[in-house]
Amino acid sequence: MSNGILTLVYDIPAMDMISAGEASSNVKKKLKQLGVNPLIVKKVSISMYEAEMNAVIHANGGSATVNIGTDEIVIIIEDRGPGIENIDLAMKEGYSTASDEVRQMGFGAGMGLPNIKKNSDSLNIESEIGKGTRLEIAIKFTS
Amino acid sequence: MTTYYHSVTLDDSKCKGCTNCIKKCPTEAIRVRKGKARITNERCIDCGECIRVCPYHAKKAITDKMEALGGYQYKIALPAPTLYGQFPSRYDRKAILGALKAQGFDEVFEVARGAEIVTEAVKKILMKRDCPKPLISSACPAVVRFIQVRFPALIDNLVKIDSPMEVSAMLARKRAAEQTGIRKDDIGVFFISPCAAKATSVKTSYERYSSNVNGVLSMADIYLGIVRDMESKKYDKVLIQAGIEGLRWAGSGGESLSLQAESYLSVDGIHNVAKILEDIENEKLGDIEFVEALSCTGGCLGGPLTVENGFVAAARLRKHLEQSRYMERAEKRMDYSEVDLVWQKKIEHKPVLKLDENLQEALRKMGELESINDKLPGLDCGACGAPSCRALAEDIVRGKSHETDCIFKLREKVRDLAIQMMELEGKMPPVMDDSSNGEEDLKK
Ligand SMILES: Nc1ncnc2c1ncn2[C@@H]1O[C@H](COP(=O)(O)OP(=O)(O)OP(=O)(O)O)[C@@H](O)[C@H]1O
Ligand code: SF4
Ligand code: SF4
Ligand SMILES: [Mg+2]
Numbered sequence: 001m002s003n004g005i006l007t008l009v010y011d012i013p014a015m016d017m018i019s020a021g022e023a024s025s026n027v028k029k030k031l032k033q034l035g036v037n038p039l040i041v042k043k044v045s046i047s048m049y050e051a052e053m054n055a056v057i058h059a060n061g062g063s064a065t066v067n068i069g070t071d072e073i074v075i076i077i078e079d080r081g082p083g084i085e086n087i088d089l090a091m092k093e094g095y096s097t098a099s100d101e102v103r104q105m106g107f108g109a110g111m112g113l114p115n116i117k118k119n120s121d122s123l124n125i126e127s128e129i130g131k132g133t134r135l136e137i138a139i140k141f142t143s
Numbered sequence: 144m145t146t147y148y149h150s151v152t153l154d155d156s157k158c159k160g161c162t163n164c165i166k167k168c169p170t171e172a173i174r175v176r177k178g179k180a181r182i183t184n185e186r187c188i189d190c191g192e193c194i195r196v197c198p199y200h201a202k203k204a205i206t207d208k209m210e211a212l213g214g215y216q217y218k219i220a221l222p223a224p225t226l227y228g229q230f231p232s233r234y235d236r237k238a239i240l241g242a243l244k245a246q247g248f249d250e251v252f253e254v255a256r257g258a259e260i261v262t263e264a265v266k267k268i269l270m271k272r273d274c275p276k277p278l279i280s281s282a283c284p285a286v287v288r289f290i291q292v293r294f295p296a297l298i299d300n301l302v303k304i305d306s307p308m309e310v311s312a313m314l315a316r317k318r319a320a321e322q323t324g325i326r327k328d329d330i331g332v333f334f335i336s337p338c339a340a341k342a343t344s345v346k347t348s349y350e351r352y353s354s355n356v357n358g359v360l361s362m363a364d365i366y367l368g369i370v371r372d373m374e375s376k377k378y379d380k381v382l383i384q385a386g387i388e389g390l391r392w393a394g395s396g397g398e399s400l401s402l403q404a405e406s407y408l409s410v411d412g413i414h415n416v417a418k419i420l421e422d423i424e425n426e427k428l429g430d431i432e433f434v435e436a437l438s439c440t441g442g443c444l445g446g447p448l449t450v451e452n453g454f455v456a457a458a459r460l461r462k463h464l465e466q467s468r469y470m471e472r473a474e475k476r477m478d479y480s481e482v483d484l485v486w487q488k489k490i491e492h493k494p495v496l497k498l499d500e501n502l503q504e505a506l507r508k509m510g511e512l513e514s515i516n517d518k519l520p521g522l523d524c525g526a527c528g529a530p531s532c533r534a535l536a537e538d539i540v541r542g543k544s545h546e547t548d549c550i551f552k553l554r555e556k557v558r559d560l561a562i563q564m565m566e567l568e569g570k571m572p573p574v575m576d577d578s579s580n581g582e583e584d585l586k587k
Binding site: 005006008021024025028030032033034035036038039041042045046049068069070141 | 293295296421424425426492494496497498499500502503505506509510513
């Protein structure tokens with residue numbers, strides 16, 4: 001990654017629907033202030049929002065570490081939740097294990113992970129059952 | 144950079160530097176410097192929030208004066224539908240329009256009529272398959288500018304159709320020229336405005352090369368003249384052109400109702416609008432077809448240049464809406480489907496919030512901003528003249544302020560200095576130090 005890196009760290013609280021989404025919305029604000037292309041800002045905020053919400057809903061919260069360089073942004077979302085059993089399956093559009101309660105809040109369409117994939121230049125998921133999940137999302141500033 | 148003209152300004156002599164306005168501004172455009180509020184023109188969207196909140200009435204909107212009518216052979220008044228809500232219910236629209244005309248005009252053309260034409264054009268856009276979702280109304284110029292400054296990704300979602308004011312001005316001038324034979328340039332078209340943002344649109348248009356409107360008169364300025372004439376005279380001539388579809392644009396939700404969109408959302412008050420735009424940007428409102436966003440609480444009825452309280456005005460307008468169902472119209476339904484209403488200019492992102500042109504440099508400034516912000520007290524007290532500690536940190540990295548503008552930081556510095564002075568004082572050179580034990584010893 002290029003020099004001039006700025007690192008931002010956020011705590012993602014568990015099942016707190018009032019402050020859920022704050023980290024991605026804060027990053028969005030900063031990217032605008034940095035003058036990043038609006039279309040890229042949109043990709044970043046959508047991807048990060050989905051990952052953040054997954055940590056809130058499926059994994060009792062976690063943390064976000066965002067590294068901004070001059071040519072890309074890398075977002076790492078980590079949690080100590082239940083882990084994902086079958087990543088390939090989880091990546092399928094429409095696959096969701098969300099509870100009825102969560103569905104009532106408007107989540108659980110099974111579109112989060114596919115959306116992240118669609119909006120990012122690279123997505124790397126590491127997950128271990130009972131230990132947690134780590135998503136690394138990279139989005140380039142050019143194009 | 145050429146200075147950007149806009150309507151909202153400060154009356155220096157009235158401003159006490161109280162900092163009431165700085166926190167209300169949705170684009171953080173105001174700072175207090177040397178005891179007076181200063182507006183950064185490029186950031187101001189003319190929402191009028193600062194006009195409403197200033198206890199000393201030091202913020203005002205620049206509009207044209209009645210004398211401006213003098214420059215034209217034929218004068219047309221263009222009342223915004225908000226006007227009808229300003230007067231007690233005993234006055235009907237016939238009386239209001241008649242008295243308005245008597246203020247020195249040759250003709251009136253209701254902007255509500257223009258709103259009906261715009262409604263039809265927007266209905267057509269909504270029917271197109273490639274229509275962005277949600278489509279965002281461009282009826283409120285403050286919201287359009289807000290999007291240009293803070294939500295550039297949503298420019299694509301805006302309705303790119305002339306405003307009811309522009310459409311009305313264009314048609315009124317055309318019609319008058321045809322009927323009277325007077326040259327178009329000798330016809331003066333004046334918008335009777337509840338709104339500062341519209342005054343700016345006429346002087347510095349974002350969508351047209353030049354506005355069809357020649358001047359903007361504040362509703363508050365013309366109000367008394369109308370009341371006086373309605374009291375003393377009878378106005379029977381039917382000047383009414385518009386029906387309910389146009390009239391209800393004055394209030395929040397009116398445009399949406401007229402559009403009969405399948406699913407719509409209407410939001411008013413600029414800080415509420417910010418939240419909804421944020422949601423649209425995060426693609427949370429894809430199930431909504433149309434979003435009507437108005438900067439003022441209650442819509443234009445709550446505009447900064449109105450006289451009556453917005454909620455009272457809304458009640459009064461309701462009466463006019465009911466009456467409009469059976470009121471006789473001066474003009475039979477005309478077909479305006481051929482008029483070209485598409486915006487002439489492409490509207491652009493105004494990146495005034497950007498820290499630096501160069502990303503590397505912007506990143507460095509952002510890092511510095513964060514570390515300065517961490518050291519500020521976080522009380523957002525406003526004593527430094529900035530709306531928040533974070534805004535001060537931003538001003539510092541932009542080179543516009545100093546850390547010691549923060550009174551807490553200043554106190555810290557003074558205390559440090561005091562300690563240093565105490566220490567220095569203790570280090571007096573021995574020749575001057577009368578408390579030195581050595582000397583005492585020698586005397587003995
Ligand atoms: N951080 C995580 N920890 C544990 N399981 C996860 C995590 N993220 C995703 N999953 C699993 O992967 C599934 C698919 O996730 P995805 O984000 O695509 O859909 P969703 O969250 O269920 O619904 P939507 O994102 O549309 O609201 C989830 O239902 C869940 O079973
Ligand atoms: S009119 Fe609105 S944007 Fe302009 S300075 Fe006042 S509050 Fe800020
Ligand atoms: S809501 Fe109406 S009066 Fe208020 S700024 Fe927007 S257009 Fe002007
Ligand atoms: Mg999800």
